[in-house]
Structures are given as structure tokens and as C-alpha cells.
Amino acid sequence: MVVERVPARRVVGLAAPALVVLAAEPLYVLVDTAVVGHLGALPLAGLALGGVLFTQVATQLTFLSYGTTARTARLFGAGRRAEAVAEGVQATWLALAVGALVIVLGQLLAGPATRLLVGDEVVAAEAVSWLRIALFGAPMVLVTMAGNGWMRGVQDTRRPLRYVLFGNAVSAVLCPLLVHTAGWGLEGSAVANVVAQLLSAGLFLRALVVERVPLRPVPALMRAQLGMGRDLVLRSLAFQACFLSAASVAARTSVAAVGAHQVVLQLWTFLALVLDSLAIAAQSIVGAFLGADRREDAKGFARQVTGYGLVFGSCLGVLFAALSGVIPGLFTGDAGVLGEIPNAWWFFVALQPIAGVVFALDGVLLGAGDAAFLRTATLLSAAAGFLPLIWLSLAFGWGLSGIWTGLSAFMALRLVAVVLRTRSGRWAVPGAAV
Structure with missing residues (x-):
């Protein structure tokens, strides 16, 4: 049996856009750090602590991306593209449900978690003020993960690249405007991120709608995704x-x-x-x-x-x-x-x-x-x-x-x-x- 060798150009064509998407979240943090750093040491410490907690939550939920890719890619390879995209629909519903839970639990635990990590009450208060706002972006971050997952599965890594870069560009412009020009301070950076995450997630949601696949939730498929998750x-x-x-x-x-x-x-x-x-x-x-x-x-x-x-x-x-x-x-x-x-x-x-x-x-x-x-x-x-x-x-x-x-x-x-x-x-x- 002759084994097909995948052209290196095809591998690079999938890997290069994925690399930029992977770097998107660190870029959010980098922009925030550069902008908030001019407010002084205390807001910067609050951002650092709040950012660590938010990132830890997101890191534990990457199955919405990697698990969705695994399931979608098989269906795509079998010539069942509509079913592959349907996996993305269910992953998106799951992202919204888990994201809502993250908001509720996060609001309850933001104070105790920050105080556990740092003994300084003043720094903890700064972190909580940022984190309580940033948590409202959690469902959108998870929707973006799910969108990346199903699009990678159907071997489309270019649209996610555009969607994520658009969100990063909005954040880069909006963050200094809200933090310094509008005078919102540290909370302004959290609002800028939530707006940018909402816009990126909106593009992924629109991509599902134009695929013209059923959009209703299917609990059985979501349970199967949770198993790998x-x-x-x-x-x-x-x-x-x-x-x-x-x-x-x-x-x-x-x-x-x-x-x-x-x-x-x-x-x-x-x-x-x-x-x-x-x-x-x-x-x-x-x-x-x-x-x-x-x-x-x-x-x-x-x-x-x-x-x-x-x-x-x-x-x-x-x-x-x-x-x-x-x-x-x-x-x-x-x-x-x-x-x-x-x-x-x-x-x-x-x-x-x-x-x-x-x-x-x-x-x-x-x-x-x-x-x-x-x-x-x-x-x-x-x-x-x-x-x-x-x-x-x-x-x-x-x-x-x-x-x-x-x-x-x-x-x-x-x-x-x-x-x-x-x-x-x-x-x-x-x-x-x-």
C-alpha cells in the first residue's frame, strides 16, 4: 500500500495561522500590562494577580478547542462536513453554559481566591475589581475556543486568525482610551477586554449561522464532548x-x-x-x-x-x-x-x-x-x-x-x-x- 505524504506546505498552512491564534491571549495580557503599567505599581499588581486567576480558569477549559477539533476532524475526513460543524454548534452551547457557571462561581470566589494568593488586602482589592468585570468575558473566550476547535477540524485556520486579530486590535485601541482618556483606570482594561472578546465571539457565532446547520442543543453530543473534556x-x-x-x-x-x-x-x-x-x-x-x-x-x-x-x-x-x-x-x-x-x-x-x-x-x-x-x-x-x-x-x-x-x-x-x-x-x- 502506498502511503500518502502530506505536503509540507499544507502542514505549514495549518500551523502558521494557528500559532498567531495561540499567541492571542498572551497578547491581550501584554497590551493590558503596557497600558496599566503607566497607572503605577498597585494597579499593575492587581492586573497581574487578576490575570493569573482568569488565565488559570481558561487554561483548564481548553478541551473546548482541542476536544472539538478531534471529533470534528474525523467527521470532516469522512466527508460529513455538516455533522462536523454540528459538533461546533454543540461545543458552543457547552461553552456558553460553562461560561455562565464561571461567571457565577467567579463572582462568589473572586474575593476569597485573591486574598488566598496575596496577603496584601490593598492589592487583593485591586485584583478583585478587575476580575469581577473580566469574568463577564469568560463565555466569549470559551465560545472562541469552541470556534477555533471546529474550524481547525474542517481545516480552516485562516478565519479564526482574522477573527482573533480583529478582537486584539479592538482591545489595543480601546484599552488606553478607557484606562487613561476616559479615566476608568484598571477597570477600563477589563471592560476593553470584554468588548473585544464579545466581538471575536460574535464572529465565530456568525460563522456557525451561515453554515446553515441546526443550531438547537443536543445534550447527548455535549455529554460525549465532556467525556473527552x-x-x-x-x-x-x-x-x-x-x-x-x-x-x-x-x-x-x-x-x-x-x-x-x-x-x-x-x-x-x-x-x-x-x-x-x-x-x-x-x-x-x-x-x-x-x-x-x-x-x-x-x-x-x-x-x-x-x-x-x-x-x-x-x-x-x-x-x-x-x-x-x-x-x-x-x-x-x-x-x-x-x-x-x-x-x-x-x-x-x-x-x-x-x-x-x-x-x-x-x-x-x-x-x-x-x-x-x-x-x-x-x-x-x-x-x-x-x-x-x-x-x-x-x-x-x-x-x-x-x-x-x-x-x-x-x-x-x-x-x-x-x-x-x-x-x-x-x-x-x-x-x-x-
Whole structure:
């Protein structure tokens, strides 16, 4: 049997727009930070705290995007585009329902949650004032996730790019006007974000309407989506437990260590977004192959995208190794922090080829709907690799080297798991249903 090789141009055509969409939420935060920063330290601290809480909620609900792509891509590959879009309709209803719940719970818990994270009542009050307004954008953020999910599934990544960029542009213009010109202060940034999120979500809703598919809710389909969602939420919680623990241990090491960890971790997060765009392309293509009963093509593409991930990650590793004497200085001039950065930097560089393969194969397995395996593999890798080494670092004073050894063990265990799973072929179950 001849296995079809997917043209690299097609992979890049799906991955490049997805990368911009993935970067949209950090861009919201970047614009807010730049604008609010001119109000002074207190509003900026309130934005930082409120933003962390809002982002944590959104991060746990990414199944509305990734889970929807997996289900939609199979139906699209089977030639059932209308049913694929119908999955997007149900994901959107689910987003609105979950978003409404987030608003209610968020309003009740905003005060206690902020006070739990920071002992300063004044900073907590600033964060609550921002968060209570920002929470009204939660349903719209989730609708946008669902819209991205079904559009990626039907291999349309260009419209989401336009929709999200439009929202970002509105926020970039409206935020300084409301914060400074209108004098609304910190609350103005929250209002600007809600307006921008409403406009972006409105475009995704309009896209569903023009597809001329039934728009009524179907509880059975929503329950099926929640099944995959449960596995993806548990997987996200494992990531959060690891990175929160790492930040906690770094903070207990020294001020310089936590600053250095923050710099390198932000670069790690940025490159994870870059590599995850390849995973999104893999998810869409693999799902379509399996939906079309082209099992061998799906397995062949898994090998192909593994090579892409390895090359991409290796290039990033070489680039950041070459810039090791330049990039840290762009983030800080503090001698203590700069002295600590090498203790994490070379782990960060060496992990890029591994991350390239892991993220690419995550996309393959997500496209196949193998979320249960990914959940278990992530939880076990965290429990056996990352978390023990992080807390041993605290106990024995290993500092950043110990923390990033933990991250390395976590990634190595995930690499072994996804490579063995992919080679087994058990994930490649053909058919239109996940």
C-alpha cells in the first residue's frame, strides 16, 4: 500500500495561522500590562494577580478547542462536513453554559481566591475589581475556543486568525482610551477586554449561522464532548500542579532564583506555543485521515510529523544556544538573576528537540481522540519525574538545576510514552466517531 505524504506546505498552512491564534491571549495580557503599567505599581499588581486567576480558569477549559477539533476532524475526513460543524454548534452551547457557571462561581470566589494568593488586602482589592468585570468575558473566550476547535477540524485556520486579530486590535485601541482618556483606570482594561472578546465571539457565532446547520442543543453530543473534556482537564491540572510547584520551590530558594526561573519559564512557554502550532496541524490532519478510514496514511503522517518536530525543536535549541549571551540581558540587568539563569538555561536549550517530538505526537494522539492515554501518561510522568525532583530540590538545596532536572525528567518520560504509543499503532482507530 502506498502511503500518502502530506505536503509540507499544507502542514505549514495549518500551523502558521494557528500559532498567531495561540499567541492571542498572551497578547491581550501584554497590551493590558503596557497600558496599566503607566497607572503605577498597585494597579499593575492587581492586573497581574487578576490575570493569573482568569488565565488559570481558561487554561483548564481548553478541551473546548482541542476536544472539538478531534471529533470534528474525523467527521470532516469522512466527508460529513455538516455533522462536523454540528459538533461546533454543540461545543458552543457547552461553552456558553460553562461560561455562565464561571461567571457565577467567579463572582462568589473572586474575593476569597485573591486574598488566598496575596496577603496584601490593598492589592487583593485591586485584583478583585478587575476580575469581577473580566469574568463577564469568560463565555466569549470559551465560545472562541469552541470556534477555533471546529474550524481547525474542517481545516480552516485562516478565519479564526482574522477573527482573533480583529478582537486584539479592538482591545489595543480601546484599552488606553478607557484606562487613561476616559479615566476608568484598571477597570477600563477589563471592560476593553470584554468588548473585544464579545466581538471575536460574535464572529465565530456568525460563522456557525451561515453554515446553515441546526443550531438547537443536543445534550447527548455535549455529554460525549465532556467525556473527552474530563481527560483533558485532568491532564491540564497535572501541568498546573508541576509548574506551580516549581515556582513555589524557586521562590523558596532565593529572590535571584525565582527571577531567573521566571525569565526562562516565559521563554519555555513561548516556544511551547510555537511548537504547539505544529501539534494543531497534526491533530487536524490525523483526525481527517482516520475519519476517511485511511489508517496507514495516518500512521505515515505520524512518522512524518515526528521528523518535523525533531528538526523544528533542534533548530530552536541551536538558535537559543547561540543567543545565550544576548537574550537573558533583554529581560533583566540584575547581576544575581543573570548569574542564576545558566542553571536553567542549558536544560531549556537541550529540551527543545525533545519538546518538538513530544508536542508533535501529542497532536497526533489528540487527533486520534486518544485523550485517555495522554491523561494517564501526563499524570504518571508528573508523579514519577517532575514533582519528586522539584521537592527534593527544596529539601537538598539543588536550586534551579534541580527544578529543571525535574522538568527534563517529565519531558523524557512523556517522550518515551508517546513514542511507544505511536509505534504501537493502537491509537489509529479508523471511523468518523472518536
